[in-house]
Amino acid sequence: MAFGGWLCLLAPLAGFLAILLAGTRITRRQAGILSTASVFVGFAGAVIAFVDALGRTPEDRAELTASWTWLTAGDFRVRLELLIDPLSLVMMLVVTGIGGLIVLYSNGYMAGEDEERRYFAYMSFFVFAMLLLVEGGNLLLLLVGWGLVGLASYLLIGFDHHRPSAVLAAKKAFLMNALGDAIMALGLFLAIAKVGSLDYGAVFDAASSGALSDTTVTLIALGLLGGAVAKSAQIPLHTWLPDAMEGPTPVSALIHAATMVTAGVYLICRTHPVFEAAPDIQHLAALLGLATLLLAGVVALVQWDIKRVIAYSTMSQIGYMFVGAGVGAYGFAMFHLVTHAFFKALLFLAAGIVIHHLSGEQDIRKMGGLRRELPVTHVTFLIGTLALVGIPPLAGFWSKDPILAAALAQGGALGWVLYVGGLLGAVLTGLYALRLYFYVFHGERGEAHAEGHHGEGARTMTWPVLVLAGGTCVVGFLAIPGVWEPFEEWLEPVVPPLVAPTAAQDWLTSLVAVTLGVLGSYLAWRAFRAGRELVADGALRNALEHKLWFDELYDALFTRPAQALALRLRDNVEQPVVQRGLDELAEGTLDAAAVAGRAQSGLLRTYALAFAVSVSVLALVFLVVR
Amino acid sequence: MGPDIPWYLAVSSILFAIGVGGVLLRRSPLIVLLSLEIMLNSANLAFVGFSRLHGEMDGQIFALAVMAVAASEVCVGLGLIVAMARRRLTLDVDTLTELKG
Secondary structure, three states: OHHHHHHHHHHHHHHHHHHHHHHHOOOOHHHHHHHHHHHHHHHHHHHHHHHHHOOHHHHHHOOOOEEEEEEEEEOEEEOOOOOOOOOHHHHHHHHHHHHHHHHHHHHHHOOOOOOHHHHHHHHHHHHHHHHHHHHOOOOHHHHHHHHHHHHHHHHHHHHOOOOOOHHHHHHHHHHHHHHHHHHHHHHOOOOOOOHHHOOOHHHHHHHHHHOOHHHHHHHHHHHOOOOHHHHHOOOOOHHHHHHHHHHHHHHHHHHHHOOEEEEEHHHHHHOOHHHHHHHHHHHHHHHHHHHHHHHEEEEEEEOEEEEHHHHHHHOOOOOHHHHHHHHHHHHHHHHHHHHHHHHHHHHHHHHHHHHHOOOOEEEEOOOOOOOOOOOHHHHHHHHHHHHHHHHOOOHHHHHHHHHHHHHHHHOHHHHHHHHHHHHHHHHHHHHHHHHHHHHHOOOOHHHHHHHOOOOOOHHHHHHHHHHHHHHHHHHHHHHOOEEEEEHHHHHHHOOOOOOOOOHHHHHHHHHHHHEEEEHHHHHHHHHHHHHOOOOOOOHHHHHHHHHHHHHHHHHHHHHHHHHHHHHHHHHHHHHHHHHHHHHHHHHHHHHHHHHHHHOOOOOOOHHHHHHHHHHHHOOOOHHHHH | OOHHHHHHHHHHHHHHHHHHHHHHHHHOOHHHHHHHHHHHHHHHHHHHHHHHOOOOOOOHHHHHHHHHHHHHHHHHHHHHEEEEHHHOOOOOOOOOOOOOO
């Protein structure tokens, strides 16, 4: 298992370094092939480890690879080690499998782009960072991967560095992520201070045995949640994700749908003993998830950019995962993560084909009637959309409904709020997802058509989409509630769930959720047929188009005060004190030098005399003082 | 047995004074260099004298080291003087004030 784990981690790193060091000695095509191959080798490594784990008893499936000491400071030491267990194996398979398909797709999508080599180097680097995050054997390695993932997303969002909006979006994503990293680092510092170790086992034992005070555990959990919220784009650190759509479409698919943003869910599942010891924080996670899924759902109703709609749907679906992880249904949350990776990558890649076909047009008002021009894309996009809405038997149905059922099983005020909110989210999902589908593929031909004749693109683009569509159709059958649940059983030894919905709750939830999803879809269809918008003009629509003023709020709360403070500091401190002080120092030095320079006559004999006199005086002093 | 130690020290002091006088009063770099050598050798004489007084070899060894340094110094100094002569500079330390501050 260790071999597979290391191979999985190091293959993408090797690909990244090879492309980086080869420079212009390899062609753009070769760079793409190298990157794709490196990620698929990583996938092979993950499969090797997976098969190895399958052959063992469930209790024996976790392995901490023996490794060497990385950092030592007194008693505190951190080892460079990998943790291969059912949870990280799931993530490894998703990251390298879906990631490999997306990198393969990039070969077609990015063809002819400048700086393709840089792009593929970054893609490999991203996959490596994400694997380090999920395979790291202790919290510090996880934080390292966490930070590198943020860096990779910065590099990829800002790939079009000549477009100011892309650079701004990259900066925004990086700042938000860095804020999350910092909060998480604070939590880890506290863990170092109180536990003295960042090993998973030590921290979890301390948290669940009650060796730590409630305040400490709560603060550590809050730190972890801060990191998770930033990385997973949940309220209140969610504003970077829609802007991140400035990156190339495969980047959106890879980072902002399939893998990176799900890291927060992974973190909560991985560190579940800490969250279970601080139930308030765990419930806070669920409530933040609920708020995000509703907010993203309503904002998505009025967006006109095809990628932004999908981005908001991502936020919304991750909200569901947070709800699941927040009530302790870790298996369901992880399963939704997996199915979501399939259908969201599918949606993004299909949207990429549409954008590619229309030579970069992303406004859905200018699309329409594409189902005849792009038949394959049309069908696959529809599959992705229906999976997103949760229509059986597609993937989303099997994974989203159990989360809601778990919320129902949780009971109490919290459970009911989550349940009702989640069902409301199902209606919204139907509305925005089908609205997007109808605008793009139905109705009159839009004005953007005249320019585009790319068709569905190269086979490297269509094949990954078809594979993902196939996956979306079948992956859901890995967890049929009450009948066949290999996925939950697989995760059970690592993350035992806190709640288990009964069969009745499952069926009831599925019935209601599917009905509501269909209702939302039907309303979207009626509105589209009538040519109406889902949200009528007015104050509400205005609010939604401004994304509920979160950006404006942060601007007023943080950016402007910070700028004003910086200006005042410049005028009152930097200019008068620092700048003037340095000038004075320089002038004083010059003046002193002018005086001292006069003593330097250049006459050798004067120097010798000064020397002789000084030595004589010193000799006299020594004689007298003795 | 030769003369007593004070005699050695007296000669050494006189030689040192002659050297200092030469460095301070003469203007030819060549003579200044010679005077420096006299000062160094006066110190050597004192070393050897004290070495004899204490019956130890340290002073003599140190004198050898000083001679080695003096020889190197003469090499550099004479090299400089030759270089100055080649560039037809006046061999007068009072006119060589290029490094005035």
